[in-house]
Amino acid sequence: MALNRIKAHSRAFAHIAAFHPELTALRRELHAHPELGFEEHYTARRVVETLKVCGVDEIHTGIGRTGVVATIKGRGQGTRMVGLRADMDALPMAEANEFAWKSTRPGLMHGCGHDGHTAMLIGAARYLAETRNFDGTAVLIFQPGEEGFAGAKAMIEDGLFDRFPVQSVFAMHNWPQMRPGTIGINPGPMMASADRITIEISGKGGHGAHPYQTVDPVLVAAHIITAVQSIVSRNIRPIDSAVISLCAMQAGDLGAFSVIPGKATLVGTVRTFNPEVQAMVERRLNEVCSGVALGLGASAHVKYERIYPATINTRDEARFAADVAQKLVGHEHVDRAMDPSMGAEDFSFMLQVKPGAYLRLGQGAENGIGSCFLHNSRYDFNDEVLPLGAALHASLIEHALPLQAA
Template sequence: MINELKQHNEMFTQWRKAIHQHPELGFEEQQTADFVANKLRQWGLDEVHTGIATTGVVGVLRGQSPNSRAIGLRADMDALALDEANDFSHASHIAGKMHACGHDGHTAILLASAWYLAQNRNFSGTVYFIFQPAEEGLGGAQAMIDDGLFERFKYDRIYALHNMPGIPQSHIWLKPGPLMASADRFDIAIEAKGGHAAMPQHLIDPSLVMSNIILSAQTIVSRNTSPLDTCVISFTDIHSGEGTYNVVPDSAQLKGCLRTFNPQVRQQALERLQQVVEQTAKLYGATANLTIQPGSYPATVNEQQSYEFAANIAEQLLGKERVNTHCDPLSGSEDFSFMLNKVAGCYLLLGNGLSGEKGGVCVHNPHYDFNDDIIPVGAALFCSLVTAELK
């Protein structure tokens, strides 16, 4: 299977580069969705559903014989709001938009899987090819769920993968349980009392409140979280004042994110952060409010049996030496987590290449590019999962 897919990788690469040249942001992937839907219809899939959560597409392919079991395979389609710094021929044609996370490659992998399985329906049951919009911070997975993804199409298991620079090309990494972290975005608004910087006795300095909130919040990690658990609190946007030298402002604003792998740790950290914000401000005579932004992602958790099944298939396909089943979890987040909260499944990492080699530039970097050599590997993995699940 993998050798046959490799023979057609020039075609798959053309699809990927065409998508890369025309990046679209979350819920705007109309051209990409049309490209996907037209290919699926061209290959004779039994059903092609479009417009799910605005731009989502689901292709339905039934095997040679009927069976009640069904497997879902998912890819994300959206790009990032980023100016591309590459100068190769397939670089983005649209200023301020770039496929800097490899979703163009994920889409090509799932298309290649659909192309192969449409010609080789050597399975019994149904495959759902899920092309998802808006993974990058907009919760497109949850939007598809809200639009009936799991009511309209019934799944026994669901799988997805993500390319990963820093992992050797075509190697697979996975683990049971949490593979990627939850992500909660928060805002903190501090109201104090400004005035002349030479007269601090008449002021309530919001910068002092802000500084102590930042420092105290880190004790949630060091003193409220077990050393055996993981919790990251980062402050990413800090603002107070209007650029003057002798005026203490009335207010300050902070933005940041919280990441954990355990729902209990997550809840405890959010509660403690609320207390730190409010009580620290009160200590200095100010007020402060914590707002957790909508669209937070839960941890991406691989179900045990699905993980074992996927690990076994990956080892059969690539050999044990190319499959790492003891990798550390990643503190990044992924909205496939919403789907895994509804249906048992597994998320895998596919090596894009080591640093300094082809495919080794980190994602979300303006110099990143997807490594097209891994398209047949990803497609072979998906197809192998289907034929093994739906014998």
């Protein structure tokens, strides 16, 4: 879909498109200066500086350590508040791109597009501050630490929704598998929960030439890796969803080729949408691992950590967001029943407290810009969609807080 077609009939998109080059420059500046969760000092400072230029009413810093919140009052007298959230942090990975705005910080990279999310919310801030075609208060949330640090939870625990009691909250994430000009959403689960599992196996070490004198934890680990896959295939209903991935194992020393170690450790992740399924997986992991280990003369301890809950849209807010998106890009470019992802997102913490919805914004392109998937060392945000994402943010505010006719 040509983005120019949106410009022709969307006032917000046309307005924001006028400062598209400035948003692109900001996005690329942020890309060149990636920061990990709760270390977004440069990013937060640039957000604050830019928000001041945009003319927002209030700026609050240090919420959830490095989070920033801005408020913009509409032209009406309404007291309702609606929140918009963008994440700011980067990833601990090396960038393989060679363009001018590549990361200047070794081992750090904006490999998930949070630089683009931040720039889009800045674009919405400028438009909303310049036009104020709404009745109430827009609350713009620039969140730290989405990538495994639970920054959303930190902001909530720091009084985010006590200080800014929004009636609903919305967020979006770029999606390279969708074309520019397309938007996806559904009225239920959008992202899975993310749990961390650590399985510690204790055996009896010894000489590799005399394994009968040992209890080999590597052998036990191999059996556990195979056995836990039966949990999804034999304990979870086919109409439900679950993923168990054991992603790493540590046992012994690579230099000690003839030494059977006394211990082995497996680490991995569990992804589910339903709390009952999540509880079933946790219980069966303990049973299967203990049983397999016991049968081979060893012992196993499972540490199960619930990191992020599932991201589940509330039905009314999802329908509302889809309607807004449809007004912006046309019904044929909105997927209202988008398949959920088994990835995770800490916006889930906000949706546990407030009604809201999480959308996906298409950014894939035939010319290769932005077309590789997230968390890829050659990923880059597609700057062509900056005005559309900003316009979608702004349109959610204008439709959620409409000005009353005189």
